[in-house]
Amino acid sequence: MKKIKTIKKRTIEYANKIGFYKLSLVKKRVKMYDKLFLMKEKAMICPECSHKSLEFEGGSYEEGYGDFIACNQCDFTSDVETKFEPLVYGNDFDVLMWFAMDIERNGIKEVEHEIGCSWSEFCTKTIIEEDMS
Numbered sequence: 001m002k003k004i005k006t007i008k009k010r011t012i013e014y015a016n017k018i019g020f021y022k023l024s025l026v027k028k029r030v031k032m033y034d035k036l037f038l039m040k041e042k043a044m045i046c047p048e049c050s051h052k053s054l055e056f057e058g059g060s061y062e063e064g065y066g067d068f069i070a071c072n073q074c075d076f077t078s079d080v081e082t083k084f085e086p087l088v089y090g091n092d093f094d095v096l097m098w099f100a101m102d103i104e105r106n107g108i109k110e111v112e113h114e115i116g117c118s119w120s121e122f123c124t125k126t127i128i129e130e131d132m133s
């Protein structure tokens with residue numbers, strides 16, 4: 001069985017990945033992604049069959065139907081109501097991870113030029129802005 005890592009351990013891992021070590025902020029970030037994950041898990045539960053099997057289906061302009069939510073285990077379908085929104089947006093995209101990979105490839109100078117401030121400032125700002133707690 002996979003061992004569940006403590007929040008402290010995951011915070012340090014996250015900090016190492018992005019190279020930013022204000023750990024109280026990094027911890028906020030890790031907790032936020034835990035929350036997003038749980039929101040998505042919850043939104044996936046089908047009200048008909050109780051499987052974790054709801055998916056977002058994009059509409060088709062040519063065929064004349066809009067976006068909807070469908071279960072891959074039963075016949076349940078629904079409009080995209082508020083409670084299903086976590087299924088619509090890929091809510092686990094992490095801009096800090098994305099730029100951290102960019103730093104690995106192109107170096108921090110290039111990235112800081114692109115974001116227009118220091119990496120540390122950018123991490124601080126992003127974590128505070130995106131936090132939901």
Ligand SMILES: [Zn+2]
Pocket residue numbers: 046047048049050051053071072073074075076
């Ligand atoms: Zn179902």
